[in-house]
């Protein structure tokens with residue numbers, strides 16, 4: 001079987017890593033069913049700190065195709081991705097295309113595959129903010145509706161898809177047992193029925209990678225020395241969403257909020273290139289204890305998070321990572337796709353924040369057990385064999 005993965009933006013390099021590891025493991029166990037792994041990097045992110053560093057740090061293979069699409073308006077960027085991915089798909093003829101998350105690379109890749117009737121697996125399906133002003137929301141909805149395998153990270157994601165009319169839910173929306181995935185009894189039994197995609201709750205691949213990476217991060221806490229930080233005596237800040245950076249009034253409101261909260265704490269702010277550009281034009285400035293630094297790699301951000309007293313972020317991934325590492329989080333948005341973290345008291349939307357968190361014990365996890373990637377690989381193997389029969 002030939003699987004083509006489409007990645008292009010920072011969080012996708014991270015999500016691809018556990019999948020590629022699970023494929024290697026699968027190929028070791030089942031050489032007769034060997035999965036050929038083809039990696040397409042759209043080039044949406046191109047700065048070293050946003051792209052190459054992740055390949056180096058995770059030891060991910062060099063992309064088989066680098067499309068170099070670069071920056072641009074949404075239509076331009078997505079259009080280039082569709083056009084260039086299509087060329088590769090025609091050349092490679094994969095059995096399945098895997099897309100990750102909610103970026104323009106996700107949607108562009110999915111549309112190119114759908115038009116060529118190639119089954120699509122969407123990793124992180126079913127998330128909704130119910131805010132169509134976010135480009136990510138448009139990308140998610142459209143990608144889900146052209147996909148064949150909808151790999152959901154949570155029950156909330158499953159519920160969202162059910163509400164949109166998807167019907168082919170496996171295992172009642174509970175997390176699929178790994179053994180079940182390996183046997184794949186029901187997956188694909190409807191044969192080539194692309195109008196009836198499979199909705200599968202498999203847990204979150206980001207949890208898989210966190211379990212692996214935090215151990216490594218803790219062995220190499222150099223970033224704390226480099227930035228001269230004392231554990232639990234600083235806050236972490238990240239900010240990059242278009243909804244926050246493309247509107248100066250909103251950006252300045254958030255700068256004000258961060259300044260108010262800082263008190264005597266240092267705030268470390270690894271700045272996204274998009275935010276660096278617009279911050280240059282902002283009249284309101286961060287106070288002195290907000291230290292702006294270059295973007296950091298995944299292991300360093302985990303270490304910075306783990307020893308922080310609090311995180312302020314508009315990133316989806318960091319909200320969950322904070323929850324898993326038991327760090328209180330303030331989300332710099334008006335809504336979140338990760339409502340479970342809010343219900344547990346670990347995450348608060350910034351407009352609801354009144355000076356403290358109401359932390360509850362986190363028993364177990366809402367996002368699986370760290371074996372999501374393994375499930376995905378078993379399921380596409382079983383599901384595709386049935387589907388293509």
Ligand code: UD1
Pocket residue numbers: 009010011044045046047048050051071072102103104105135136240242272273274
């Ligand atoms: C994208 C995703 C967002 C994801 C984020 C992770 C979309 C619509 N958004 O946002 O969901 O959370 O990636 O980082 O796909 N730029 C650089 N160097 C780079 C990359 C970007 O300078 O390596 C600048 C460019 O000027 C570009 C701007 O940042 O125009 C925005 O980049 P873009 O890829 O459009 O979206 P992100 O903000 O990174």
